[in-house]
Amino acid sequence: xSEHSTFEEIGQWxxxxxxxxxxxxxxxxxxxxxxQIALGFALEAMGKKVRxxxxxxxxxxxxxxxxxDRIETPPDTxxxxxxxxxxxxxxKPRLGDRTLACVGGCKRWINIxxxxxxxxxxxxxxxxxxxxxxxxxxxxxxxxxxxxLPAESRDAIYVAVSTDTGSFQYSGTTADTYEMAADLTRxxxxxxxxxxxTYDNHPMRRVELMRxxxxxxxxxxxxRIAHWELTRDTxxxxxxxxxxxxxxxxxxxxxxxxxxxxxxxELPDGKIRVSMRSKDRRVDACKVCMQFGGGGHALAAGIRMxxxxxxxxxxxxxxxxxxxxxx
Amino acid sequence: xSEHSTFEEIGQWxxxxxxxxxxxxxxxxxxxxxxQIALGFALEAMGKKVRxxxxxxxxxxxxxxxxxDRIETPPDTxxxxxxxxxxxxxxKPRLGDRTLACVGGCKRWINIxxxxxxxxxxxxxxxxxxxxxxxxxxxxxxxxxxxxLPAESRDAIYVAVSTDTGSFQYSGTTADTYEMAADLTRxxxxxxxxxxxTYDNHPMRRVELMRxxxxxxxxxxxxRIAHWELTRDTxxxxxxxxxxxxxxxxxxxxxxxxxxxxxxxELPDGKIRVSMRSKDRRVDACKVCMQFGGGGHALAAGIRMxxxxxxxxxxxxxxxxxxxxxx
Numbered sequence: 001x002s003e004h005s006t007f008e009e010i011g012q013w014x015x016x017x018x019x020x021x022x023x024x025x026x027x028x029x030x031x032x033x034x035x036q037i038a039l040g041f042a043l044e045a046m047g048k049k050v051r052x053x054x055x056x057x058x059x060x061x062x063x064x065x066x067x068x069d070r071i072e073t074p075p076d077t078x079x080x081x082x083x084x085x086x087x088x089x090x091x092k093p094r095l096g097d098r099t100l101a102c103v104g105g106c107k108r109w110i111n112i113x114x115x116x117x118x119x120x121x122x123x124x125x126x127x128x129x130x131x132x133x134x135x136x137x138x139x140x141x142x143x144x145x146x147x148x149l150p151a152e153s154r155d156a157i158y159v160a161v162s163t164d165t166g167s168f169q170y171s172g173t174t175a176d177t178y179e180m181a182a183d184l185t186r187x188x189x190x191x192x193x194x195x196x197x198t199y200d201n202h203p204m205r206r207v208e209l210m211r212x213x214x215x216x217x218x219x220x221x222x223x224r225i226a227h228w229e230l231t232r233d234t235x236x237x238x239x240x241x242x243x244x245x246x247x248x249x250x251x252x253x254x255x256x257x258x259x260x261x262x263x264x265x266e267l268p269d270g271k272i273r274v275s276m277r278s279k280d281r282r283v284d285a286c287k288v289c290m291q292f293g294g295g296g297h298a299l300a301a302g303i304r305m306x307x308x309x310x311x312x313x314x315x316x317x318x319x320x321x322x323x324x325x326x327x
Numbered sequence: 328x329s330e331h332s333t334f335e336e337i338g339q340w341x342x343x344x345x346x347x348x349x350x351x352x353x354x355x356x357x358x359x360x361x362x363q364i365a366l367g368f369a370l371e372a373m374g375k376k377v378r379x380x381x382x383x384x385x386x387x388x389x390x391x392x393x394x395x396d397r398i399e400t401p402p403d404t405x406x407x408x409x410x411x412x413x414x415x416x417x418x419k420p421r422l423g424d425r426t427l428a429c430v431g432g433c434k435r436w437i438n439i440x441x442x443x444x445x446x447x448x449x450x451x452x453x454x455x456x457x458x459x460x461x462x463x464x465x466x467x468x469x470x471x472x473x474x475x476l477p478a479e480s481r482d483a484i485y486v487a488v489s490t491d492t493g494s495f496q497y498s499g500t501t502a503d504t505y506e507m508a509a510d511l512t513r514x515x516x517x518x519x520x521x522x523x524x525t526y527d528n529h530p531m532r533r534v535e536l537m538r539x540x541x542x543x544x545x546x547x548x549x550x551r552i553a554h555w556e557l558t559r560d561t562x563x564x565x566x567x568x569x570x571x572x573x574x575x576x577x578x579x580x581x582x583x584x585x586x587x588x589x590x591x592x593e594l595p596d597g598k599i600r601v602s603m604r605s606k607d608r609r610v611d612a613c614k615v616c617m618q619f620g621g622g623g624h625a626l627a628a629g630i631r632m633x634x635x636x637x638x639x640x641x642x643x644x645x646x647x648x649x650x651x652x653x654x
Contacts, residue, residue: 168494168508170519173512173519175512182506191500204550211538214537217538251534255529256529
């Protein structure tokens with residue numbers, strides 16, 4: 001196992017092997033699916049055999065991506081390939097049990113990711129946390145090695161990086177990120193078209209979910225805590241899918257004066273999922289969540305705890321209030 | 328009057344004159360205010376005297392911009408400057424009556440804009456509709472002429488272009504736009520910080536407005552028309568400001584299957600303002616709005632018509648339904 005492999009070392013494996021399985025994490029987002037498509041189509045253009053496998057398959061909101069029909073859920077029979085490539089996946093278990101089972105017979109693993117916490121579980125590992133998205137690492141790999149960059153790969157890299165940077169807004173966005181977007185545009189990317197499909201293309205039920213959440217919105221702690229909730233009742237009435245709520249917490253995180261935003265959601269098993277965002281390093285979301293068996297980062301953390309939702313809401317809110325700085 | 332002046336011709340005026348009044352359009356947005364700050368601080372760094380005047384002053388949502396405290400409403404007394412520079416303003420009347428009155432004594436006008444329809448009302452005119460924002464023209468002007476680019480100008484250019492491109496998403500965004508963002512980042516722009524202030528910093532009343540609008544949302548025409556309304560009652564209850572509703576129509580324009588999105592708003596004088604967005608060139612929003620004395624572009628148009636709001640809503644919706652293509 002190598003702690004850090006160069007693009008050249010990875011390139012040699014890509015050159016020599018004939019068949020590949022490209023994987024990404026459960027509940028995949030734009031960077032996960034985008035990375036699979038980007039590298040997958042580059043390898044196919046090199047004449048390789050490629051399978052794109054994800055535990056949860058392709059989410060509806062990414063079905064607009066060219067090449068996304070190639071994303072498959074793990075087959076029951078073993079997938080025999082020369083090399084497995086894990087993309088954008090911080091730990092091996094995050095690939096999912098059935099995915100791990102189907103590629104269990106493969107001996108050579110490449111691990112490419114931008115999560116700092118990635119423990120380098122591959123045989124070759126390229127972990128670059130200076131990159132705001134795995135898609136940007138793959139762009140560097142493809143262009144530096146001179147691999148083919150077909151239209152599917154070009155567009156997938158853009159979607160991967162755009163979605164993981166909140167449309168080039170988050171602090172991880174660098175000059176190189178914008179340079180990359182410039183280059184992809186020069187290579188024929190339809191900027192207006194792809195962004196319309198990525199961001200302006202929600203199912204009606206997502207807008208209904210937004211309305212429902214806003215109608216439960218409450219603010220407390222002198223306007224420094226905003227929270228809303230999603231009950232099973234609403235999930236079933238609106239026939240919601242997991243990806244429908246993605247990013248909605250940003251609406252209340254963005255309120256002036258709010259330090260902590262919380263999203264309480266009833267799960268099918270009766271447990272409550274809590275998503276917590278802090279805008280102020282003095283309130284450590286991870287520390288609060290750990291009190292309830294959860295975890296995460298200082299500014300974004302979560303809990304899965306016992307219900308009912310009203311009790312969970314009260315307990316967690318009290319814990320957040322106790323952490324608020326003197327105003 | 329010159330139909331198209333080069334940066335060199337404009338640069339000569341900037342070099343020779345001593346004092347400037349920089350103007351932008353009524354109801355200013357990020358590109359209007361950003362352009363004033365960008366060029367204003369560059370000129371000040373050259374040792375010039377500069378005033379930044381806007382008919383409606385600085386909107387609250389742009390008060391985070393460094394240098395924005397320099398934006399003033401038109402004074403009652405004449406402003407005596409060597410050169411007036413109109414920025415991002417498609418027609419002279421869009422500068423506002425009081426603004427035009429206060430600079431009425433000035434003989435030399437420069438007009439810099441990216442609106443194709445601009446009739447070149449200055450003595451020097453630089454109209455470049457290939458640029459997605461006036462801020463990007465000013466970036467080119469400043470860098471090509473080698474003018475100073477202080478931090479206020481750097482950040483203002485970014486905000487101007489980011490807000491006018493929907494965060495680098497709209498079709499007008501070019502490779503040059505991304506190159507510019509890369510360069511501004513290399514010059515020290517705090518990408519995460521400025522975007523948090525631009526996009527994640529809404530007053531609570533904007534979120535309450537979002538809830539109120541969603542609660543009036545209706546969909547008709549087989550899911551191809553989405554519309555909502557804002558009554559005086561809500562405007563007064565939430566103490567809304569004009570900028571609070573900016574961009575919210577995008578929420579319903581983004582619904583899958585929707586071709587036309589409409590926003591009906593009661594104005595203080597009892598009239599109804601209608602904003603119409605089309606996602607399909609077969610439905611010409613401008614053509615529909617012209618039936619009611621309004622106008623605009625094929626994909627974005629508006630009307631100001633007699634109330635009451637229920638009647639206006641019905642009449643306009645019927646006109647839209649008549650334009651829907653056979654499904």
